[in-house]
Amino acid sequence: MLTVLVVDDSALMRRALRxxxxxxxxxxxxxxxxxxxxxxxxxxxxxxxxxxDIHMPVMDGLTCLSHLMVDSPCPVIMVSSLTEKGALATFEAMELGAFDYVAKPGGTVSTDLDGIRRDLVAKIRAATGTPAMSTRQHPPRRGPPPAAPAASAASAGHDRLLMIGVSTGGPRTLEQILPLLPTGAGWPVLVIQHMPASFTSVFARRLDGLCQLPVREVDRPTRLEDDVIHLARGDADITLSRRAAGLSLVPTPLDDQHLWHPSVSRFLQSAQGLLAPGNLIGALLTGMGDDGARDLADWHHKGARTIAEAEETATVFGMPQELINHQGATDILPSHQIGDRLVAWTRTGESA
Structure with a gap:
């Protein structure tokens, strides 16, 4: 039996969470x-x-968290309002040691938790290493893995992309990897992080202050630019399209075919025929579920270079594990080695 301590100043929210x-x-x-x-x-x-909760009388959530991490550490999931102020406080909580967060669907007080119940329960289980009551595990495919594509297998054409897909535990991991990407490599970077729109806008500004490359939230059709980190906007999917100015990232309304948003799978499907597999570098980092795993494995089998984050550093070994199960990873690396590998792969003429 798992014991969860719900901390909130609203009686309605406490009852709804219970x-x-x-x-x-x-x-x-x-x-x-x-x-x-x-x-x-x-x-x-x-x-x-x-x-x-973050905003409470007597003692707010951030003050409580700072004391808790010193005196009685335990996994903490922040319950944050969908506001810019809530997003800023949430990232501060992650720095203090919070495991993850869920966003209240209706603002500061909301009893409509249907939209976040699955996410909250899954993150509670992930924080304790407890499997879902009805989760079916997919066994790895049998047989020898396909040969790893050569790092120099880039196909003809200038269009290329470094894509990173990530979910639960992503902000801390991205802040470890993205600042290592140097200027002058000449690769566009796309980060697809499962996150609400009010959070991705704040996260883009936060990353921009940490990284050597500029970081821009994609909130409108945007041409892919070399040496720029493009962060997919939350509450939408993102697709690739060829326009007069060249390859462009296009925020796209959500569909019912994909469970996680922004969807890594939907993006990779949209990129078929627009990018040569040898011109794609893809990484699946920590996160629940399997978003992007099968599709990135297909790209890998055709020549794309791919990385799955190793279990030893993944907050949740879901997305990268599924990529490995589909024999879709060129390399399996802990987070502190991924940045250096991406730098090596994006340097002209340097092998993996």
């Missing part, structure tokens, strides 16, 4: 009304996970 979580037969919920109350209850409750 009902959502206790619908799971193996989750028990305890309640705290603010950060101070939470710190006082931790020793008694000994929670496996805490969900923590």
């Amino acid at each position: 009902d959502a979580l206790e619908a799971e037969s193996d989750i028990r919920v305890e309640i705290a009304r603010d950060g101070q109350d939470a710190l006082e209850q931790v020793a008694r409750v000994r929670p496996d996970v805490m969900t923590l």
